Amino acid sequence: xxxxxxxxxxxxxxxxxxxxxxxxxxxxxxxxxxxxxxxxxxxxxxxxxxxxxxxxxxxxxxxxxxxxxxxxxxxxxxxxxxxxxxxxxxxxxxxxxxxxxxxxxxxxxxxxxxxxxxxxxxxxxxxxxxxxxxxxxxxxxxxxxxxxxxxxxxxxxxxxxxxxxxxxxxxxxxxxxxxxxxxxxxxxxxxxxxxxxxxxxxxxxxxxxxxxxxxxxxxxxxxxxxx
Amino acid sequence: xxxxxxxxxxxxxxxxxxxxxxxxxxxxxxxxxxxxxxxxxxxxxxxxxxxxxxxxxxxxxxxxxxxxxxxxxxxxxxxxxxxxxxxxxxxxxxxxxxxxxxxxxxxxxxxxxxxxxxxxxxxxxxxxxxxxxxxxxxxxxxxxxxxxxxxxxxxxxxxxxxxxxxxxxxxxxxxxxxxxxxxxxxxxxxxxx
Numbered sequence: 001x002x003x004x005x006x007x008x009x010x011x012x013x014x015x016x017x018x019x020x021x022x023x024x025x026x027x028x029x030x031x032x033x034x035x036x037x038x039x040x041x042x043x044x045x046x047x048x049x050x051x052x053x054x055x056x057x058x059x060x061x062x063x064x065x066x067x068x069x070x071x072x073x074x075x076x077x078x079x080x081x082x083x084x085x086x087x088x089x090x091x092x093x094x095x096x097x098x099x100x101x102x103x104x105x106x107x108x109x110x111x112x113x114x115x116x117x118x119x120x121x122x123x124x125x126x127x128x129x130x131x132x133x134x135x136x137x138x139x140x141x142x143x144x145x146x147x148x149x150x151x152x153x154x155x156x157x158x159x160x161x162x163x164x165x166x167x168x169x170x171x172x173x174x175x176x177x178x179x180x181x182x183x184x185x186x187x188x189x190x191x192x193x194x195x196x197x198x199x200x201x202x203x204x205x206x207x208x209x210x211x212x213x214x215x216x217x218x219x220x221x222x223x224x225x226x227x
Numbered sequence: 228x229x230x231x232x233x234x235x236x237x238x239x240x241x242x243x244x245x246x247x248x249x250x251x252x253x254x255x256x257x258x259x260x261x262x263x264x265x266x267x268x269x270x271x272x273x274x275x276x277x278x279x280x281x282x283x284x285x286x287x288x289x290x291x292x293x294x295x296x297x298x299x300x301x302x303x304x305x306x307x308x309x310x311x312x313x314x315x316x317x318x319x320x321x322x323x324x325x326x327x328x329x330x331x332x333x334x335x336x337x338x339x340x341x342x343x344x345x346x347x348x349x350x351x352x353x354x355x356x357x358x359x360x361x362x363x364x365x366x367x368x369x370x371x372x373x374x375x376x377x378x379x380x381x382x383x384x385x386x387x388x389x390x391x392x393x394x395x396x397x398x399x400x401x402x403x404x405x406x407x408x409x410x411x412x413x414x415x416x417x418x419x420x
Contacts, residue, residue, distance in 0.1 A: 073296055097296055101289035108285070 020131060030128050033084075033156035036136035040083035040169040041070070042203050044196040045140040047151035047164045048185055051216045052142035054081040055196045057169070058209040058226065071213035071223045075100040077110045077144045079213040079221035083169035084137030084156075092139055096120055113143040113150035117160045125158030138168040142215050149215065171203035178202050189214060193224075228399030230361030230390050231261060231272035232369065233330040233341040234382040235354045239410040240332040240339035241379055242272045243386030245361070245393070245400040257402040265291070269307055269333035270407050274359035275346070276326035283325050287311045304333040308342035308350050316348025328358040334411050361393025361400040368392045379408050 022028035043056040056070040072080045072093045080096060082089035099119045103111035120139060127134040134156045141152045153166040165183055167175040178199035187195070193212055201207055212224040228249040234241045244261035247254055261273045263284050273280040287310050295301045302310070308331040318325045324346045331342040331350075343356045355373050357365040368389035377385070383406055394401045 075292070094297075097293055101293055104292075105285045105289050 027128060027157070029131075030134050030157045033134040033136040034138075037084040037138045037156065037168060038170065038172065040085075040137075042167065042169040042171060042175055042200045043070070043081055043083040043138075043140060044168075044175060044179065044199055045081070045142055045151050045153070045166045046179065046183070046192045046196055047142065047149055048187060048192065049149060051189055051192070051214060052144075052149050052151050053189065053192050053196060053212060053214050054079055054140055054142050055193065055200070055210050055212040056081045056083070057200050057204065058211055060209070067209070070211045072097075073213075073221050073223065074116070074141070074143070075104075075110060076220045077215070078113060078116065078141065079143065079215055079223075080139055080141045081211075081213065082137045082139040083172075084135075088135040088137040089139070092120060092123070092135060092137055095123055096139075096141070110145070112145040112147070113141060113152060114145075114147075114162070116143070117141055117152035117154055117162070120154050121158045121160040123158075124154060124156055128157055140166055140168065142213070143221065144215050144217065149217065167199065167203075175199040175203035189216075229261060229274040229359030230357065230365050230393035230397060230400040231274050231330055231359050232357045232362075232365050232386050232389050233272060233332045233343075233353070233355065234369070234373065234377075234386055235332075235339045235341045236377050236379050236382045238339075238379040239334050239408065240341055241382040241386050241409075242270055242330065242332050242407045243383075243390045244272050244405050245390055246402040246405060247400055248277060249399050254402070260405065262405055262407045264407070265307070265333075266301075268301070268335065268409065268412065269304060269331070270409060271311070272330040272332065272358070274328040274362075279325040280327045280329065283311060283314055283327060283329075286314055301335075303335040303337070304331065304340035304342065305335075305352075307331060307333065308340075308344055312344045312348045312350045315344060315346055319346060319348055330356055330358060332409065334409050334415070336412065336415065338411055338415060339409070357389065359400065361390070361397035364393040364396055365389040379410060383408060 041057040045054050058067045061067050074096050100111045139154045154160040165179045182195045211226045215221045230245045232243045242262050248256040248259040264270045315325050329344045341353045342350045344350045355369050372385045390404045
């Protein structure tokens with residue numbers, strides 16, 4: 001019982017740690033959620049000073065079934081995508097949208113992207129401190145605020161990163177490598193989309209359907225036609 | 228206090244208002260904006276407690292956006308009016324009513340619509356409507372000048388005249404007129420016959 005105590009929820013059995021801590025101090029539930037994300041569709045975010053793009057592989061479905069939406073408008077100035085369980089992603093997207101609108105009700109201004117990332121980070125974190133199932137989804141948020149174009153990644157643990165390029169989901173390490181090699185701060189949107197398509201194709205070793213969303217220095221977040 | 232008017236036309240909807248905000252027998256402001264744009268297709272004209280109306284509209288705006296994002300297409304004018312009325316009704320039933328009378332005006336796939344909503348949560352569909360302390364005077368002009376086949380430009384004239392008439396005799400209204408015209412959606416095909 002004590003060897004694999006992390007499989008036992010609760011404090012029974014005289015464990016030294018609450019049972020969700022596994023060997024090496026890992027939070028096994030959170031690790032499992034990350035593992036699920038790493039099986040999700042390959043999803044990419046790229047940012048330059050002038051724009052940000054989000055793109056996600058659309059997994060093929062049975063004939064006569066429409067694939068689920070992967071790029072989400074959060075507010076006029078923000079978009080998001082994710083990888084992992086689609087039900088969890090949708091739930092998180094709703095939570096982000098609600099927070100963005102609450103900010104508008106309170107201040108009559110669009111929300112800053114960092115606040116959104118911070119909010120969804122604490123929302124995800126709350127699932128890691130009780131014996132409930134953490135959300136099996138990593139989220140990418142891209143948007144524009146007073147400080148310019150922003151891109152964030154938020155993981156099931158609540159950890160969040162700000163950066164210029166992220167890849168999550170299946171074979172994301174390979175995809176990220178392609179992006180790291182091809183990234184240029186002065187590239188245009190077409191080049192960025194090409195780079196992210198290349199990264200997804202390299203990671204999956206095939207040419208899947210990819211949905212893309214774009215936010216520019218001006219105008220609203222826009223979903224592009226799937227290609 | 229206040230005079231607000233709304234007129235539906237074959238080309239869209241027109242809203243008009245005065246600019247006076249009263250604090251008892253004192254003119255609190257001479258440049259109040261009483262027509263609040265929700266977006267390019269919907270606006271609300273406000274009579275009553277300005278703070279209540281502004282809050283109501285902010286919440287309705289947020290709820291409207293959330294539903295639009297979730298379902299992928301915007302709310303109709305009727306749906307938006309019902310949303311606002313529901314918030315007003317829940318206020319009434321919890322003994323904290325929103326002291327407002329609103330004209331919700333907008334255009335959707337079916338053309339222009341004017342709805343009158345108040346603190347009771349009731350909404351009525353109108354072709355023209357007025358609210359506020361100057362409304363009895365404004366209605367005098369509206370009743371005689373309105374006919375079903377008018378353009379937005381004609382409606383603008385009528386709205387201006389009716390608010391101007393109210394401003395002449397109602398001490399709660401004055402200090403200038405604001406007009407907002409919302410034209411029908413470009414995709415709208417007008418049904419004939």
